[in-house]
Amino acid sequence: MDVDRDVFYDASDASTMMQFYKRLFPYKSIYTWLNHQHAPQKLFTHREFAFNLPGDVIIRYISFNTMEDMKKEVIRMNPTRFEIGPICTIRPKDRKTRPGALKPLQRELVFDIDMTDYDEIRTCCSGKGICRRCWGFIAAAVKVMDNVLRSNFGYKHILWVYSGRRGIHCWISDEEAMGLTDEQRKSVLGWLEVIKGGKDMTKKVNVRFAGGPLHPSLSNAVESLRGTFPKLILDDQKCFDSKEQTDTLLDLLGDKDIALKLRKRWLKRPRSSSEKWSDIKDEVVSQAQELGKKPADAPLYKAVEDIVLQYTYPRMDSEVSKHRNHLLKSPFCVHPGTGRVCVPVDPENVENFDPERVPTVDQLLKELDAVGTKDVAMSEDGTPQHAGSDWEKTSLKPYVDILDAHVRGLMEISRLKRRQNGGDASLEY
């Protein structure tokens, strides 16, 4: 079959999305990821979904009894994208029959990291833009967060998902994480959050008790970010090249005399970002010698640690994480603006991920056209028989495989738990 080279499958076009939902969306993977086993349980049936329809309309409180049910509804409503909410006391779609009874109970612990929060420090793009180079910030953030969530909180079932444009989402499905109260979620945020203060606050890192040493978990983070900092901030982004950014940097040193000295020197002879940074490091050493202390005990050393944090520590949108009933876009939805699919990201390999090479709906449908599976077999009630199984033939496959591997871990835990509880625990989570 000839492929029409001029066709462009536009993600904002309803017929494109219809084809995507009929042929490519991996329902089974999403279903088992949410449900932790094959037979539907409350984790799925009492879960709130919300559909985004064209014209910024959001329909909330949707719920499904089975995976088939979900498939049918998604294809029937053909949303531009859809979001996943909490598991509730009752099926969200029944809320009108039992007024006041709908309350969120459980929910994956989620995080949202977005490039907009980095606008003041990134130099390559701004606003909606994202490129390979800004992704360096996201990669650094993912490394730190993934490590803290595993080693501090002991979480094991962590899924990272590209948000389709300029950010990344994190979903944690461990049983304890699912059951956290809003209060406890807020505490996790408190533990993780370092960058605070509005745009009129120059120094956004204030995490020391009475100017003392960093908390050990933050020292660990600084240790690991020290490797990223020169490459990302100095060589690639050149964060301290411009005059304004230099002013910020000197302000952050917190020592007016040293700042003045460096400013004068840099005015005389222009220095690059990494040269400025090495000048600062020299100052740390000479300050330590003056005070007869080890470099690590010099006040300027603390300022340097704080600067590393301010420029490379994860910046997250905390409101998303604090409340169980916050909605978050489902993995494998298509971002309407970019046409890119929200694909899972392997945290081990996050620095090699290129947002500009993520498969788009246009590319995937063309791949399908090329292998010549244009028609979908229809069953009697008009829905496609094997909806969403064509992804195997496209470049979406490696990404679905990441999710499926993640799901196998969840299913195994669920199976062990059912066996422990004597087999009939499938009724209750």
Next chain:
Amino acid sequence: MFNATSRPIVETKPTSRYPYRLNFYDKPPLEDITLDEFELFAIDRLRVLSEIESCHIRNRQPEDTKKTIGDQCKKYLPLAPGSGGIDTDEERRKDHIGHFVLRLAFCQSDDLRRRFVKAESELFRYRYGTDITSDREGFLKFQEFGWTMVQVNQFDDRDTLKKELKGLNANATSWFQVKWTQVPNLVERRRVILRDGWAFVPEKEQSSIIFQEFERRLEAALEETARAIQRFDEDTRLMPILKHLGEGFQSGMSVASEYTAAEGGDAVTADMIDDMAAKHWPMCMRTLHDNLRKDHHLKHFGRQQYGLFLKVVGLSIEEAIMFWRKAFRGRIADDKFNKEYKYNIRHSFGLEGKRTNYPAYTCQRIITQNQPGPQDCHGCPYRHYSPDRLQTALLATYGAQGLKLSDLPEIMNAVKHDHFHVACTKVYEVTHGLPSGTGLDGESVTHPNQYAAKSREMEQGKDGGAVKSEDAMDTTS
């Protein structure tokens, strides 16, 4: 809950029904009590709790709060340390029964439950701190906290955990190991070491674990009570009392926490706002206003903070929509405005969604909640600006109203010691030509609307506002 069986409550020490002064209130009283006692014990306890809550709202120093609790307790709810007193048992019985009656009264809504838990836990802390050490230890022995004690020395030198424990607190040799979910407050403030979901708490923070456990259990019990009370097949004796107690808690405690517009004040229209902002707004609202004019937009919490403030200033719903519509012009299309922003404005007036007429944010709320993110301009400038930036901004904003360079040291000193409301009050004094220490009729700033209202009152006073309003009445009659 209050049926006629009268068994001893604690079996461990049959000589006394209440062997300890501290009480986790895990067993309800199972005895006959008179209706009078039922009400009296509850009201006396309520007086103490109300006073505790008002200390919080007024941001009193911990020592002052402690003294207030002590005084109130002595008056209404004496509970002496030690077991020797003649009234020991009677005092403890009153404490026990009063607590359980109030649970019934305050279990019904999320808000009441939260406030009740907060006040009760403060009371428990006070008693914990004033108890005799041996009694306290005896009491703790009978409670299950799910902790294990670990010693730093038991870990190998190569274990990174040992390094981290020493890094957090080099002097602590004994640590409590608990699930982190039991000590969320300590986790939030990074006062522990976390490893695989376990929190390691230095021994001196033991009380924190106990207080959090107290709160956790009380919260759970209140939710259970809320469910049970729906099946509470009660006659007309108790319900009126409980309802009355609930109302007392609401009104007695919310006086200082909310600020509502004086009724019958002059109507405020959208086009008056620029002028009023320049003359009467506190720094936080000036910042939001100026940013709104500059960017033709505010982010969510900025709109929330400023919108509710304007509502209480007296902007009607129609005027508010007009104000925001004009402010966003050039940046947000009509269609988008109607779809995305109008709903939120109407929502804050209680015309959409769950139809709550939301109060404007207090200083306390602005300072402590919804911390501004990197691109936000809401919050309290005294709290959220860098010192340098704050000084420049203060001079730029209030220079025209008489704020001079020489006023800054005093303001910045207050900021440095986290007395943000003192700094704000000082700015009010300077810009209104008041002698130092006068404040807002002797009070310090606790609410942006109070600042604005007092400032407008002063202006009207100068213009002979009192006379003017009489004139106005004459003409209408």
